[in-house]
Amino acid sequence: MTISRGMVFDIKRFATHDGNGIRTTVFLKGCPLRCAWCQNPEGLNPKPQVLYLENNCIHCGSCVAQATSAGVRMENGRICLNRKAEENWNAIVDACPTCALRFDAREYTLEEVVEEIKKDAVFFQYGGGLTVSGGEPFLQADFLLALLQAAKQEGIHTAIETTLFTSLENVKRILPYLDQIYCDCKCYDTDLHKMYTGVSNEQILANIEYVLKSPYRDRVIVRTPLIPEMTATKDNLQKIGKFLSSCYSNVAYELLNYNPLAKAKYAYLDMEYCFEENPKLYTKEQMENFYQIVRDSGIKNLIIE
Numbered sequence: 001m002t003i004s005r006g007m008v009f010d011i012k013r014f015a016t017h018d019g020n021g022i023r024t025t026v027f028l029k030g031c032p033l034r035c036a037w038c039q040n041p042e043g044l045n046p047k048p049q050v051l052y053l054e055n056n057c058i059h060c061g062s063c064v065a066q067a068t069s070a071g072v073r074m075e076n077g078r079i080c081l082n083r084k085a086e087e088n089w090n091a092i093v094d095a096c097p098t099c100a101l102r103f104d105a106r107e108y109t110l111e112e113v114v115e116e117i118k119k120d121a122v123f124f125q126y127g128g129g130l131t132v133s134g135g136e137p138f139l140q141a142d143f144l145l146a147l148l149q150a151a152k153q154e155g156i157h158t159a160i161e162t163t164l165f166t167s168l169e170n171v172k173r174i175l176p177y178l179d180q181i182y183c184d185c186k187c188y189d190t191d192l193h194k195m196y197t198g199v200s201n202e203q204i205l206a207n208i209e210y211v212l213k214s215p216y217r218d219r220v221i222v223r224t225p226l227i228p229e230m231t232a233t234k235d236n237l238q239k240i241g242k243f244l245s246s247c248y249s250n251v252a253y254e255l256l257n258y259n260p261l262a263k264a265k266y267a268y269l270d271m272e273y274c275f276e277e278n279p280k281l282y283t284k285e286q287m288e289n290f291y292q293i294v295r296d297s298g299i300k301n302l303i304i305e
């Protein structure tokens with residue numbers, strides 16, 4: 001992607017959980033992490049992928065007829081995709097009369113994205129703004145910077161949801177254009193982080209330390225998604241709590257309850273989810289236990305919704 005074009009997999013309007021007030025959230029495609037529990041699996045691949053929404057399918061076979069290299073076949077009345085096959089996927093998607101097959105993303109110009117955001121400007125007067133999410137927004141760092149600069153020129157409040165898995169140089173050049181920074185701290189232990197996300201956390205921890213010691217530290221909210229048996233362990237939360245409070249004693253920190261809804265998205269992409277038996281949301285009492293662990297580890301500014 002260039003500065004003026006970005007790969008976007010969704011633009012969500014009227015979002016209320018992605019920052020202060022009513023937000024327009026732009027989801028940039030592509031992520032270098034492979035978290036076992038990823039909530040947005042359609043955001044992982046930096047390129048557009050074909051989704052199959054089985055409920056929309058009328059089994060007409062038009063897509064099979066359009067395929068030339070066995071990229072689409074009908075098996076026991078169900079459409080099976082081989083996304084790696086050399087096919088004219090545009091033609092196959094166009095052939096589907098019910099949009100059961102569709103791309104999960106497309107390239108936008110900077111102007112197109114800014115125009116979309118400005119449609120909601122009237123709501124931003126009451127404390128909302130733009131949130132850039134993903135995937136990992138820093139994977140398209142030049143486009144991200146251009147988008148944030150354009151938003152600031154329009155006087156729009158800006159936020160980001162990021163893993164901070166990027167170079168310190170990228171963090172330094174983008175930080176001044178952000179009013180709110182949501183960053184994840186998933187696992188403190190490097191080996192566990194590698195096991196559950198596919199990458200080391202050394203750069204992430206260094207970037208978290210940098211932002212929490214920078215003049216922007218009061219704009220930062222660090223979050224840990226609570227994933228049963230992975231991140232939601234006493235040992236992990238204790239280590240994260242100690243680390244964050246040693247970087248900044250008043251660090252804003254949030255624990256995100258496990259979200260069982262993500263599992264449904266995996267079927268659209270023929271991907272396997274990390275839990276065969278999907279765990280439930282943590283109860284209020286269980287969340288209280290987690291809160292107590294991080295408070296005991298030095299967290300004073302715990303964000304509870």
Ligand code: SF4
Nearest residue numbers: 057058060061063096
């Ligand atoms: S063209 Fe669309 S509706 Fe027809 S079989 Fe293929 S996916 Fe199903």
